[in-house]
Amino acid sequence: MDWSAFALSLQLACGTMLILLPIGIWAGRQLAWREFHGKALVEALLALPLVLPPTVLGFYLLVALGGGSVLGRWYAAASGHPLTFSFDGLLVASVIFNLPFAIQPMQRAFEAIAPEVREAALCCGMSTARMLRRIELPLAWPGILSAMVLTFAHTLGEFGVVLMVGGSIPGETRTIAVAIYDRVQSFDMAGAGRMSLLLLLISLVAIAASYAITSHLNHARRHA
Amino acid sequence: MSIFDRKSGGDHTVRDWLVALSCLLGIVSNCWARAPLIAAASDLNFALTEINAKFRAETAREITPVFGSSGNLYSQILQGAPFQLFLSADEALVFKLAESGKTADRGRLYAIGRLVLLLPQDSPLKLDGHLHDLVAAFGDGRLTKFAIADPAHAPYGQRAQEVLQRVGLWPQIQARLVLGENVSQAAQFAISGSTQGGLVAYSLALTPALKKLGRYELIPQEWHTPLRQRMVLLSGAAETAQAFYQYLQTPSARKILLQYGFALPNE
Numbered sequence: 468m469d470w471s472a473f474a475l476s477l478q479l480a481c482g483t484m485l486i487l488l489p490i491g492i493w494a495g496r497q498l499a500w501r502e503f504h505g506k507a508l509v510e511a512l513l514a515l516p517l518v519l520p521p522t523v524l525g526f527y528l529l530v531a532l533g534g535g536s537v538l539g540r541w542y543a544a545a546s547g548h549p550l551t552f553s554f555d556g557l558l559v560a561s562v563i564f565n566l567p568f569a570i571q572p573m574q575r576a577f578e579a580i581a582p583e584v585r586e587a588a589l590c591c592g593m594s595t596a597r598m599l600r601r602i603e604l605p606l607a608w609p610g611i612l613s614a615m616v617l618t619f620a621h622t623l624g625e626f627g628v629v630l631m632v633g634g635s636i637p638g639e640t641r642t643i644a645v646a647i648y649d650r651v652q653s654f655d656m657a658g659a660g661r662m663s664l665l666l667l668l669i670s671l672v673a674i675a676a677s678y679a680i681t682s683h684l685n686h687a688r689r690h691a
Numbered sequence: 692m693s694i695f696d697r698k699s700g701g702d703h704t705v706r707d708w709l710v711a712l713s714c715l716l717g718i719v720s721n722c723w724a725r726a727p728l729i730a731a732a733s734d735l736n737f738a739l740t741e742i743n744a745k746f747r748a749e750t751a752r753e754i755t756p757v758f759g760s761s762g763n764l765y766s767q768i769l770q771g772a773p774f775q776l777f778l779s780a781d782e783a784l785v786f787k788l789a790e791s792g793k794t795a796d797r798g799r800l801y802a803i804g805r806l807v808l809l810l811p812q813d814s815p816l817k818l819d820g821h822l823h824d825l826v827a828a829f830g831d832g833r834l835t836k837f838a839i840a841d842p843a844h845a846p847y848g849q850r851a852q853e854v855l856q857r858v859g860l861w862p863q864i865q866a867r868l869v870l871g872e873n874v875s876q877a878a879q880f881a882i883s884g885s886t887q888g889g890l891v892a893y894s895l896a897l898t899p900a901l902k903k904l905g906r907y908e909l910i911p912q913e914w915h916t917p918l919r920q921r922m923v924l925l926s927g928a929a930e931t932a933q934a935f936y937q938y939l940q941t942p943s944a945r946k947i948l949l950q951y952g953f954a955l956p957n958e
Binding site for chain 1: 733770772875898
């Protein structure tokens, strides 16, 4: 069992969740309630990581984060090492390939809030921040929770993009999914089997917990 | 009704907890990753692990090897991957790195690799290093899948291609080839049971895990360009990487390379 790779994967998944939580809430609300020019294009761009081959996404990220790009040069100047093959680079990539997994469930959750509820709150003179905290989040949180669980599970499972952008550097970019691949190449089927089983159980528990909470909540609402 | 309803910021606790967890994991994984990173050709997969264990026992220091095809590691180094030492299976890549100013010098030859025909225990092919039976099996249909490393970036794949060309199977065998990302994956394919065999590194065929699963025979050395394996310190290599570079040239490290079937250069 490669615990360092496991810890790295958890760290990447938690980091991605923390970054995408505010982004997802903001973008989810915008997309749910606002109409603007090019909205269809924005939604299509955000959904792109769902359908693009990981190698295509990996290629563009490698170009966008590499030493030839503005971001890559700026990061290298500030930190003294390149963004590709580093944990930070992996985190940036992870945030990007998880955008649809975080935003879409949140958008659906905000869309499901009846406009009358928000209008009533506005009439009562609630501030936007208070409305978000007291009305929108309590109503939308099962969607937000599923978004976070999906992001978490998808980060643990992502392989192609991680390999292309991060390589397989222990303690830096070798996630558990990449470590499994490396173990198989080293003829260590038993080690690969143990890590695969752990990943399978975690993903199952995460998804099952999210389903359980959501259905429990819907049940409680119906009987409220 | 939900966790967000609690007055004293229930969501803050969750977030603080996540931040703390994330930091803790960061510290833990950083502790694991302090040893300098060494980019090493896949044929060193087991030999280098053993040398590293001995190096640790003798000097209380250690390195972290990252294995891959020499070609892939070469491009990663060019793109700025944080390696301090490069153990290539092909010296041409080291010279190319030296020309782009990424290395301390032109490095040292540390080993000469050999190619073997590796067959799984139940293979329908006869074990024959001169590949007469491979050619026959290609003709009579016993050979449906054969593993080599990807010639595009793996030195052992390029040598395997030369050997297949020599026995007249190239290019028609290409449709039946399974290409490994590196020679270690090719060896895994070769003994997986899904192929009838493969052309892989001698050093891998000698590892205990493979000895149980497969049979091998050496390919004549003069059938392909020699696998002259060269190592080089990369610019900015720190003390431990330098010490390991020196250690690889000591008799105790060379003995392990010899055990894994490498010929030792006298350079």
